[in-house]
Structures are given as structure tokens and as C-alpha cells.
Amino acid sequence: MNTSNTVISLQKVSKIYEGPPPVKAINGVSIEIQDREFVAIVGESGSGKTTLLNIVGLLDGVTKGKVFIDGQDTTKLSDDELSKLRGEKIGFIFQSFFLLPGLTAQENVAEGLLYQGFDRKIRLDEAAKVLKQVNLGDRMEHLPKELSGGQQQRVAIARALVQNPSYILADEPTGNLDRASGLNILSILRELNEEGKTVVMITHNTEHAKTFDRTIILADGKIVS
């Protein structure tokens, strides 16, 4: 058991996109995120926020440095092992929701468990439970196009949640929503954090950023504060 309860640990991580000219998207960043933390990443466009989130989410590899998830060094893992780790430990929420258009809300949420070997029945039952948790119990049979933006993002949160992940990563989850829906999404994430989930979220919104335990400010691929 890891004594420090560190969920995510980045050690002198650099990410360089091959040129010409080579771009240092992330430049020697070290971060530790503890269990149950509620962390915001802010910064200008092009400061490396999304690259950092993709590295933390194991969607992208690093050029230098090490990434530990629950104490496990992920830089040596194979692509298949990384995929499975994403499925088990990380819940993603995207700015544009990324729901599959042909599936109902319940089926979309159930997809979150698809690659973990659960039977279809279990997947759908779990999805129903989580949808009730985000107050969409009455929208289970609806297709994404029949839902509002805020509702779609709640379905997406449910899809991340159904995996029962160690931490949730959200890339500007309120960016495509009006103010009220945005605040609603934020309060849901806050509640989840209070129930014990670690949440890391990119945001542009300074109003939102105030509510976080900790704010990481990025500029030119480096942590400013």
C-alpha cells in the first residue's frame, strides 16, 4: 500500500513533438496529486494544458521523465497494458461530450464497462444506477441528440463514473455549455469529489477555478504556480 496516498505523480516530465522545429509542449514538469484532491489546471491556449492532461490520462506518452499512477511506473507499460489501465483507473470527460450518437444514454454509459469483461446485463444495470446518480434516471432511453448539452455532459460524467475510476480527468467540461449548465456540471464534479473521487479538470473559467482545492497554472509547458 502506498503510504503517501499519491494517485498521480509526474517526475520531471517533458513532451517534445518532433519538428521541424521541435515543440516542447511540456518542459520538465513535476506534479503530485493526492487522493481526493480537486485540482484545476489553467493557462493560456497553447500552454500545454491538454498535453498535460493526456499524459496524466495515459493517452499520450512522455519524451522524458516518469509517470506513476497509484505508485506504478507507467512509462514501461505496453500499449495494451496502458489501454487496460485507462479502462480501470481513469474516467475521461471531454469538452464535446463524445457520446456515441446511435446509442441511448444508458447504452452510452454502459460502454464505459465494455472493455473490462462485464456481461451486457451487468453493464446496463450499473449504467442505470449511475444515471440516477446524475439525475438522469428518466432519460435512459433517450439518444444524445434528444438531450440538452448539460444532460449530454451528465451522461458523459456517468460514463466516466461507471468505470469506478481512481481519478476523473475533465478537459474543459463546461466549455460548450451555458453558465447555468456549466455550474451544474461543476457542482456534480464537486459532489463526486466530496464522495471521495479525485478530480483533475482543465478550465478557462476563473469563476470556476476559485472553487478548487488547488490550481496549477501552466505557461509555455512549465508550471508557473
Add this chain to the structure above:
Amino acid sequence: MKNKLGLSDIYSVAVYGIRARKGRSIMTSIGIGIGIAAIVAVIGISASGKADLIATLESLGTNLIKASPTSGFFGTQDDLPKGVLGMIERIGPVDEVTSTTQTNLLVRRSKFISELEGGGISVIVTNPELLDVVGGSLVEGRFIESGLANLPVATLGSVTAERLGIKNLDVPLKILIDNQWFGVVGLIEKLSIHPDLDRSVFIGYGIAKELFDIDSQPSTIYLRANPTYIEDVVDVLAPTMNPENPDQVEVSRPSDALEAQQAAEEAFTSLLLGLGSVALLVGGVAIANVMVMSVLERRMEIGVRRSIGATRSEIRTQFLLESILLAGFGGLVGVMLGSGITIGYTRYADITFSIPIWQVFGAIILALVIGAVAGLYPAIRASKVQPAEAVRS
């Protein structure tokens, strides 16, 4: 780590991809469908036709030989020597032999029909054995049996009956042969192997001599020989019939004509099969094309699936299976369409329906293989999509 994706899950994921784009999926399958339909129809029609051809060959036998004098320089035919039948009978392997004498008598239904309108029907003087030797059978009535040879009666070939407008012998009928009335006593089934006999009226030697002064000079010989020695009989037949000028005797096996017809149909079948294969190839390219497009369009889906735990191989399998299902659907529709065309054709042409089951399976398997080959490249591309790139909004 838990189990991998189950078979039914992979299947439903692939079906999702197809269902979400119904119109496009159907159009994509059409190419394969047409190719498979063409192949199944060609195979079905040729198999049905062949079944009939083989049945005809079997009923007629391949041991029938026909011999007649060659046409001379001015189109005249030399007569065969008088004792020719006896000479042929002495060839060992010959089982049965009979002869006919061609005449140029005019056949009409009545005196009201102009003498110029003979209708291409000829009168053949023959022996009672002819029907057995050529393997014919009667629709109705009798052939010119030995008791009838001296009477003014005739048996009609199938085309003759049709041209004279005779469908059955329910009422006594007469026809006019060179201004002499003959009663019709029988109708012969279509022989097809002997179109010249189908177009003929048969009368006996006795009455031919009595009314038209035609003697029993044979003009054509029909014989059956032991199948084992058939080639030997063919070789010695001409010298036996006309020792002085064997090259003036034309010997043929009617079954050869059928076999040649069969070979010609097979060649035609291969041509159509080739065309069907081209359609399949084009269908396969169409599927590959659409799948590549689909991969580009569905980067988001690929990204989401990778982020919720899908491995490269799981993405690859999904797209590969989608392509195989598309082709398989096309193949299934093609088989049904092709079978339908075959059934329609066999009804129209009045031949026996026959479609080899293994070829139907073969066609579906072929479609699946094409789907797999066509889907391979797009599936590999889908699996190589970088997850971080795919989820960039």
C-alpha cells in the same frame, strides 16, 4: 486484469457501426450483392441447364452412330449400296441397325394449302426399329410398326406436329402427302438430338413403294454399338459401307454435338463467372473505400473507445468485423437474388432447377473473405489512430 471483450460484445459493437449508418451500409453491400448474385445465378443456370443436358445424354446414350453419304459437288447425295444393312450388321460390336430413306415428298394439312408452302417438313421412309435405335418415345399413338408399313398412315415428329397444328390425336386426323391422304397414327416426343427427325413425317417402306414408287434404297443409317468399341466401329463404318470411296460416307455421333454444346456453355459460363468476379472485386474495393472513410469520420469514437479501455487489437477487430458483416450481408442478399434469378430462368426455359449447395456456401464464404481482405487495411489504420489525437476537440 479482467477478461477481454467477449465475442457477442465485439459483434454488437460492429453491428452498432453498421446500424448507425444504415443507408450507406446498404449501398456499400450492393456491390458485393450484385457480384455474388451474378455468380450464383450463372452457376445455378448452368447447373440447371447441364442437369437437363446430362439427362438427355443419358437417355439417348452415347453409343448411337449416324452415317450418311456425303453431299456431292452439286448437292446431290450418292445412294448407299443395296446390301449395306447386312454389311453393317456383320461388324461385331454393332447391336442394332436400321435405315431411313429421305424423300422429297410434299406434306400439307389439306388441299387448300399452296404446294409452295411445305413448311420445311420432309417425309422419311423408315423401318419399325428406328424409334428404338434413336432412343425416341411416343407422346401418343403408335410408330410405323411392321403391320402398318403397307398402310397409308404416318407418325409425326414433334416439330412437324406443331407446324401442322396437331396437338393430340383425340379425333382421327389426316394429312396430305403428295396428294395422297395419310392417317396420323402417332406423335413422337421431341428428340432434340436429331432436329432433322423432329421435322419429319414417318411412313413405311411398303406404302412408299406402292404410292410413290420409292424403293428401299437407304439414305441414312442409324446404329447402336457396344459402348466399349464405339471408336472402332466409327473407324470401320465408312469403309464397310462404301469400300471403294470411304470418304464419301459421313459418320457422326449425335452425342458429340451435345457434348460440344455442353463445352460451349461451359466456356460461356466461365466468361460470366469472370464478369461476376470483377463485380466482386469492385464491390470489395468499394467496401475498403467506405471503411477507410469511416475510420476518418469516426476518430472520435475510436478515441473514446481507447480512453475507456479498448486496446489496439480490439479496435482492429471491431472494424474488421464490420467490414466482414457488410460483405456477408451483401453476400446473403446476393445468394437470394441469384437463386431467385435462377428459379425465374428455369421456369421460363422449362428446365429442371438445380443449384449446388456447396456453391451457395462457397459464394457466402467468398463474400466473407472479400470483406476480410477489404477491411484489413482500414482496420489497421483505425487501430493506429493515436488516442490523444483522436480526442482533440
